[in-house]
Amino acid sequence: MEDFVYFFTFQDPSILWVVLGITLLGIGSAYVGTFSFLDKKALLGDAISHAVLPGICLGFILAGEKNPVYIVSGAFVSGGIATFLSTWLKRNTKLSEDAIIATILSVFFGIGIVMLTALQKSGNPEIAGLNTFIFGNAIGISEKDLMLYGGLALFILLVLTFFMKEFRLMVFDREFGDSIGFPMKFISFSFNVLMILAVVIGIQAIGVVLMAALLITPASAARFWTDRLSTLLILAALFSILSGVMGTYVSFILPQMPTGPWVVVFLSLIALISFLFSPKSGMLFRFFARKKYLRKSHREHLLKALYKALEEGRKSLPIEEIYELYPYHRPQTLTGIKDLQQYSYINHNQEFIELTESGISEAMRIVRLHRLWELYLNESMNIAPDHVHDSAEQLEHLLTPELEALLEKRLNYPALDPHQETIPRDRP
Numbered sequence: 001m002e003d004f005v006y007f008f009t010f011q012d013p014s015i016l017w018v019v020l021g022i023t024l025l026g027i028g029s030a031y032v033g034t035f036s037f038l039d040k041k042a043l044l045g046d047a048i049s050h051a052v053l054p055g056i057c058l059g060f061i062l063a064g065e066k067n068p069v070y071i072v073s074g075a076f077v078s079g080g081i082a083t084f085l086s087t088w089l090k091r092n093t094k095l096s097e098d099a100i101i102a103t104i105l106s107v108f109f110g111i112g113i114v115m116l117t118a119l120q121k122s123g124n125p126e127i128a129g130l131n132t133f134i135f136g137n138a139i140g141i142s143e144k145d146l147m148l149y150g151g152l153a154l155f156i157l158l159v160l161t162f163f164m165k166e167f168r169l170m171v172f173d174r175e176f177g178d179s180i181g182f183p184m185k186f187i188s189f190s191f192n193v194l195m196i197l198a199v200v201i202g203i204q205a206i207g208v209v210l211m212a213a214l215l216i217t218p219a220s221a222a223r224f225w226t227d228r229l230s231t232l233l234i235l236a237a238l239f240s241i242l243s244g245v246m247g248t249y250v251s252f253i254l255p256q257m258p259t260g261p262w263v264v265v266f267l268s269l270i271a272l273i274s275f276l277f278s279p280k281s282g283m284l285f286r287f288f289a290r291k292k293y294l295r296k297s298h299r300e301h302l303l304k305a306l307y308k309a310l311e312e313g314r315k316s317l318p319i320e321e322i323y324e325l326y327p328y329h330r331p332q333t334l335t336g337i338k339d340l341q342q343y344s345y346i347n348h349n350q351e352f353i354e355l356t357e358s359g360i361s362e363a364m365r366i367v368r369l370h371r372l373w374e375l376y377l378n379e380s381m382n383i384a385p386d387h388v389h390d391s392a393e394q395l396e397h398l399l400t401p402e403l404e405a406l407l408e409k410r411l412n413y414p415a416l417d418p419h420q421e422t423i424p425r426d427r428p
Contacts, residue, residue, distance in 0.1 A: 003253045004249075007252050014143070022241075023241050025149060025150075025201055025206075028152075028153035030237040032198040032215060033214070033216050033236065035160070035170075035191065037223070038172075038219070038229075039191075043101045044195070045195060046212035047104050047105040048082055049208050049210075050112075051104060051108035052076075053109055053208050054078050055073075055079065056075050056078075056133050058077075058115070059074025062074070068204075071203075076197065078108065079200060083192050085100075152201045153198075156198055166182060166187050169184070170191060198215060206259065206263055207260035210264050214244070214263060214267070217270075218239040218240040218243075220271060221235075221236075221274040224275060224281040247264075294332075295339070297397050298333065298335075300396070301336075303345065304363060304367055305317070306346070306354070307360070316352040316354035317352065318351055320351070322353065344358055345363075371423045371424075372408065373399065373407070375423070376407055388418060
């Protein structure tokens with residue numbers, strides 16, 4: 001508890017600098033990662049994050065020490081070469097994009113590991129701590145490092161904010177951007193530069209191996225919660241900041257723990273929660289929504305069966321006959337009958353079930369939607385009458401009153417469906 005209070009009250013100014021730096025890094029990575037995620041460039045971000053390792057080693061060789069300017073410059077050049085190779089190979093070879101990215105990732109990372117191993121055996125005392133770039137160590141970042149990384153993160157944020165319209169076009173409608181005169185190739189090139197910078201500024205805090213997770217996971221988790229770009233960017237930034245700060249805290253209380261893996265652990269927890277519990281898109285929400293839809297569908301099928309009996313002159317149906325209509329769904333049928341009683345759509349007298357006045361109106365609506373859709377498929381799409389029933393069975397539960405009115409108008413308020421059955425508008 002003392003460590004928790006000490007860390008989050010920022011009694012040590014260096015902790016404040018670290019948290020500020022990881023916050024800027026998180027926002028910058030989340031913004032770039034969101035556009036990368038939407039533009040389907042997630043694998044390219046992973047390739048760049050691994051490809052910067054040779055550049056880090058080259059920067060150290062040129063500087064003779066862990067100079068952040070040399071290391072950032074070397075990493076940027078290395079990432080730029082990997083991005084150029086990826087684009088060039090995609091345009092000039094028949095290799096698939098995933099094969100190209102996998103090749104670049106493994107080759108560059110392998111070269112980086114060889115160079116790092118050679119440096120560690122060189123005897124240079126300045127080499128100590130260079131391997132933290134593999135998994136990251138945010139606590140080990142100095143104030144001088146943070147000034148550079150934070151400045152680059154702020155630059156990324158400003159560019160993405162001021163040119164939001166252009167990058168939005170790149171993601172959602174590149175062809176339209178070309179048609180109205182926007183330089184879409186230059187915009188894509190600029191975004192690749194920003195992606196490389198986003199990877200570069202996170203290599204010391206998160207590490208080259210796991211930096212791709214900070215780019216893509218926040219946007220992936222946020223996508224479960226919203227369909228709006230502005231909200232998506234805000235949520236991705238919040239998820240990234242939260243996981244970055246918590247991962248840094250773990251590294252603070254357990255110095256032997258690298259920052260990167262813990263950041264990914266917290267990101268994974270956020271993504272798991274989003275996957276399970278987010279409204280509309282979450283797995284649990286979809287599970288219960290599907291159960292609710294199936295329950296509603298079966299209930300409406302029961303109303304249809306009772307209405308068809310009413311058309312035949314039968315005011316009620318034996319409950320056993322209803323069970324026989326759906327022999328493999330007896331529990332669902334029993335639940336549907338209970339639901340219809342609660343809605344006052346049916347009367348259940350001993351072993352017989354009959355529709356109430358409100359039940360007749362509701363059953364008429366469902367039958368009308370079913371037969372209108374059958375007629376539409378037959379007349380407008382030239383589907384044979386004996387092939388329209390299954391589609392109508394599915395669509396009748398989804399058609400809104402607006403679509404019903406549109407169908408009625410387009411079909412000129414028909415009286416009969418393709419099977420010459422009456423489309424009900426009045427009680428039979």
